[in-house]
Amino acid sequence: MIGLQHFLILAAALFCIGLYGALTKRNAIVILISIELMLNAVNILMVAFSRYVTPVALTGQVFAIFIMVVAAAEVAVGLAIIISIYRSRDTIDTNKIDLMKW
Amino acid sequence: MGTTIAFYILAAVAVFAALGVIVQKNIFRVALSLIVCLIAVAGIFVLLSADFLAAAQILVYVGAISVVIILAIMLTRQFAHGSQPNRLGLPALFVSVVLFALLVFAILGTNWKQSIEQPIADTTPALAKQLLGSSGFILPLEISAVLILAVVVGAIVIAREK
Numbered sequence: 001m002i003g004l005q006h007f008l009i010l011a012a013a014l015f016c017i018g019l020y021g022a023l024t025k026r027n028a029i030v031i032l033i034s035i036e037l038m039l040n041a042v043n044i045l046m047v048a049f050s051r052y053v054t055p056v057a058l059t060g061q062v063f064a065i066f067i068m069v070v071a072a073a074e075v076a077v078g079l080a081i082i083i084s085i086y087r088s089r090d091t092i093d094t095n096k097i098d099l100m101k102w
Numbered sequence: 103m104g105t106t107i108a109f110y111i112l113a114a115v116a117v118f119a120a121l122g123v124i125v126q127k128n129i130f131r132v133a134l135s136l137i138v139c140l141i142a143v144a145g146i147f148v149l150l151s152a153d154f155l156a157a158a159q160i161l162v163y164v165g166a167i168s169v170v171i172i173l174a175i176m177l178t179r180q181f182a183h184g185s186q187p188n189r190l191g192l193p194a195l196f197v198s199v200v201l202f203a204l205l206v207f208a209i210l211g212t213n214w215k216q217s218i219e220q221p222i223a224d225t226t227p228a229l230a231k232q233l234l235g236s237s238g239f240i241l242p243l244e245i246s247a248v249l250i251l252a253v254v255v256g257a258i259v260i261a262r263e264k
Contacts, residue, residue, distance in 0.1 A: 006109060017123070020198040030123075033123060040140065055222065056217075062233060065158065
């Protein structure tokens with residue numbers, strides 16, 4: 001029988017995989033992809049709690065919709081910034097984008 | 103019984119696709135693994151009887167976001183370098199594994215209060231009532247419309263040629 005905890009553990013696994021990718025990758029687009037994975041894990045959490053804790057109120061699903069909106073906005077602006085950086089510096093390697101690093 | 107099998111298949115596909123995202127070297131394959139993972143998550147939403155969200159997941163993530171990501175991969179022409187790791191590999195692995203262990207420990211150790219009510223079969227009218235009805239989420243909905251307008255204008259301004 002599948003319960004709430006199965007979905008929570010699945011979401012935790014996806015979140016940790018996304019965290020590892022976001023911390024270790026050098027290509028900026030791959031970092032954005034990893035952040036998408038983490039946002040998806042949070043969406044699973046929201047919907048699982050909505051299904052098992054408040055099945056009639058649906059507040060968790062409303063939150064998941066807003067997370068989707070913000071994720072789409074984040075991807076659009078993030079990729080625009082990446083393309084702009086590529087135009088001016090000819091690379092999207094985060095080790096070489098070091099103008100503001102010390 | 104059917105839900106159990108479906109859950110384990112979808113969870114395995116989602117986790118292996120997510121592992122593909124961090125293991126693959128070719129950036130295109132990374133993006134395609136992300137799409138597989140998003141489709142599996144849409145299946146998970148169906149299992150959680152969130153039909154509207156599953157459709158929105160397919161439309162927004164699989165339909166729109168992945169296309170934008172693949173477009174950006176093509177525009178930046180970096181496939182020759184591939185998806186390389188930086189020097190943080192071991193510390194990041196340690197942090198991720200410890201966080202996962204802590205989360206599993208907390209999830210299994212907590213006595214979750216669960217409702218015995220059955221979920222709503224057709225969530226779209228109920229979601230519309232929550233989003234648009236009085237005492238619902240009408241103000242955040244309007245603000246998210248403003249946010250999307252700002253994002254569209256901002257993305258055009260940032261990415262346009264000087």
